[in-house]
Amino acid sequence: MTTEAFRHDLERAKRDSTAQILFKSARLLNESAIAILRRRTGESRLRATHTAxxxxxxxxGTRLTELAARMGISKQAVGQLVEEMVGMGFLERVPDPRxxxxxxxxxxxxxxxxxxxxxxxxxxxxxxxxxRLGPSRMQAFHESLTLLLDMLEHDPxxxxGL
Amino acid sequence: MTTEAFRHDLERAKRDSTAQILFKSARLLNESAIAILRRRTGESRLRATHTAxxxxxxxxGTRLTELAARMGISKQAVGQLVEEMVGMGFLERVPDPRxxxxxxxxxxxxxxxxxxxxxxxxxxxxxxxxxRLGPSRMQAFHESLTLLLDMLEHDPxxxxGL
DNA sequence: CTATTTAGTAAACCACTCTTGACTATCTTC
DNA sequence: GAAGATAGTCAAGAGTGGTTTACTAAATAG
Incomplete structure (x- = not known):
């Protein structure tokens, strides 16, 4: 393949790849959300891990061990996150009566x-x-996205073959 | 607001939020892509930052300084990434004749x-x-996503007010 | 030619996120 | 009631993804 043909493929892929746009959109949206949440709560220590x-x-209420299981990380790691959120005043720990x-x-x-x-x-x-999208396109967008997520989660x- | 009403809002928000689904889809897609790329290239050192x-x-070819500017990080940080990619054999450095x-x-x-x-x-x-989506829904999905990205990037x- | 800017490198350091291993207190099982 | 499993904590540390400061070598402006 010539360099020209390759370049063409590359540019087309960059312009067209749904996945690429999805990545970028998610990243930008996430950054905006964090920034806005920080501003609204006045809590500059808030990071993306906390919102996760x-x-x-x-x-x-949820137990630490359960949180760790749900997030797929160690309970020690979750413990630290929770501790920080408690420090910010967003969470509290109460004894489990059971x-x-x-x-x-x-x-x-x-x-x-x-x-x-x-x-x-x-x-x-x-x-x-x-x-901006209009109700019908918005609904279609939401449905497609939901379907995509479902496939990503449940359709191996x-x-x-990739 | 009662706890019940709140719970209802919460569950609805969780189920419905397009942003949330977008985040999760992007994350899963990204993880899969890295995993597949690692397997296909046989390069286990490959990380998300490298693909970025x-x-x-x-x-x-692109100069280090230019790469740093495009990525919005210091040239030293990019230098390290590039060095790792050179080590994996994916990139090379050549003198700029200009x-x-x-x-x-x-x-x-x-x-x-x-x-x-x-x-x-x-x-x-x-x-x-x-x-799985069908061509027309896929096209609509792609268009909506493109529009969303454009708004995120260019429509303050x-x-x-948020 | 000199002074200044620019490209890249080197080294030290830092924050973040997560892990492992060890420990205490409590619960469950037999 | 003893043995083992489980919830949470503590401490140490590893890996990632950067930053700052300082330097060299080459280009460019005056």
Whole structure:
């Protein structure tokens, strides 16, 4: 293959690759979300790892070991994250009445407010996206994305032979 | 707001948030891509940061300083990444004929093959996605994603007031 | 020609994220 | 009630992904 042909392929791939656009969009969106959350909560120590913790914490509280299992990392690592979030006032540890060894990690009052702010942000972002894409395209986009995630999670044949 | 109402909001937000699905999809896709690239190239030292380097390297070669500017990090940091890629045999440094101080970082023969494998992977993935979504939904998905990225990059009003 | 800027390198250092191993306290099982 | 499993903590440390400061060699402006 000539260099020219190769270059053409390369440029086309760069311009067209859905995966590439997906990566970049996710990265930009994530960065914006963190920046906005930091500003709204006034908590500059907040990092992406902390927000990754949020969706795994049940409202009634979740044990450290359970969190570690859900996130796929060691309980020591989760422990440190939780400790930092407690320091910021977003989480609290309460004894688990069902087990004297265990503690439940749950949102503090302030943490619930922060969570609300985050959800409000995601909701507002979605609204603005819908305004620009139009409702039907937005719905189609959401459905396709959901399907993609489902395939990534549950369809090993997607990568078969690669 | 009652706890029940809050829980309902939370579950709904978790299930519905396009942003959340986007994050998760991007992360899974990225992990799979790295794993596959590692396997195909037989290079276990390959990390995500290395692949992040790829799209910034022009075929004719790119100076370290230019790479650093494009990636938004220090040239020393890029230098280390490049050094590792040279060690793996994917990149090479050649003197820049237009400037005796400068060197051009470019793909080695092996690196070009690796790049091909990567592009082939993305292409194949896209094909399989299209098979499952159908051509029209795939095209709509791609367009919406492109629009989203464009907004994230060039439309500051998207986050106005958040 | 000299002074300044620029390309790249070298070394020290730092924050972050995660791991391993050891330990205490409590629970469960038999 | 003893033995083993489990929840959480503590301490040390490894790997990653950067930064800053200082340097050299070459280019460029005056």
């Amino acid at each position: 913790l949020f969706p795994h914490i049940d409202l009634e 087990d004297g060894r265990a503690k439940l990690v749950r949102f503090s009052e302030e943490g619930r407010l922060g969570l609300f702010a985050g959800l409000a942000f995601l909701g507002e972002l979605e609204t603005r996206l819908t305004e 044949s997607l990568f078969e | 380097l790829f799209p910034h390297i022009d075929l004719e 400037d005796g101080r400068a060197k051009l970082v470019r793909f080695s023969e092996e690196g070009r093959l690796g790049l091909f494998a990567g592009l082939a992977f993305l292409g194949e993935l896209e094909t399989r996605l299209t098979e 009003s998207l986050f106005e």
